[in-house]
Amino acid sequence: MPFRMNEGVVTNVEGTDWDSTQSLQRVPAANEEEVTARFKSGERFHEFEAVRIFMKFGPPNEAPDFYGRLTSKLKKKLNQTKIEVGNYGKLVFIEVPSDLRLAAEAKLKGAITEAARHPKTTLGVVLAHREPNSHYRHHYSIFGSLNAVAFALKPELVSIFDRFRFGDTRTDLVTGFPYQSSWEEALSRVRASRKSEE
Helix, strand or coil: CCEEEECCEEEECCCCCCCEEEEEEECCCCCHHHHHHHHHCCCCCCCEEEEEEEECCCCCCCCCCHHHHHHHHHHHHHHHCCCCCCCCCEEEEEECCCCHHHCCHHHHHHHHHHHCCCCCCEEEEEEEEEECCCCCCCEEEEEEEECHHHHHHCCHHHHHHHHHHHCHHHECCCCCCECCCCHHHHHHHHHHHHHHHC
16 A cells, blocks of 8 residues: 655555555565575564555556457458469458357458458458367357359359358368267267167
8 A cells, every 4th residue: 555654654545546556575684595594493573564566557448349350360361362373263261269159240241341352352251260069079160251243253163162161161070970960969870880880
């Protein structure tokens, strides 16, 4: 707590606007070894206040703008990913740290649209968030925003993206089987596996 000197004596002062303070005490001794030996012998120290530290905390910062940061990150990544002549365009996948299930869809689309406005070769942007799951080794929730004009001009892109969306993201790459989406499905697969071994 704050203090003032009153006739050479430190006197505590209450009712100030300091947020916190720390008082550091010292014991008159030649070195740490002497203090340790005296402490082990059971001596009760008469401590003297050596330093008093005052702290005043600033106002909390506003929560970071997730959508603004996302736009900046996407702009940077889209500018970094160049395509060679002869390729139709690029489909960009970005992993994000925030839960996409809690995000506002309109704001996500707005962030992607703002970032992809100038790179004309962008076919689409897919955001992915890795999630823990009791059924999967790992699992991604995804949010995609596609260039509708490009997909209209190049219909085969639809089948490629559908394969990723409905196949690759739902298939265990190790076993080749679709991920189980419920405990019931997992149990039924275990029972079927046991019967085939009998």
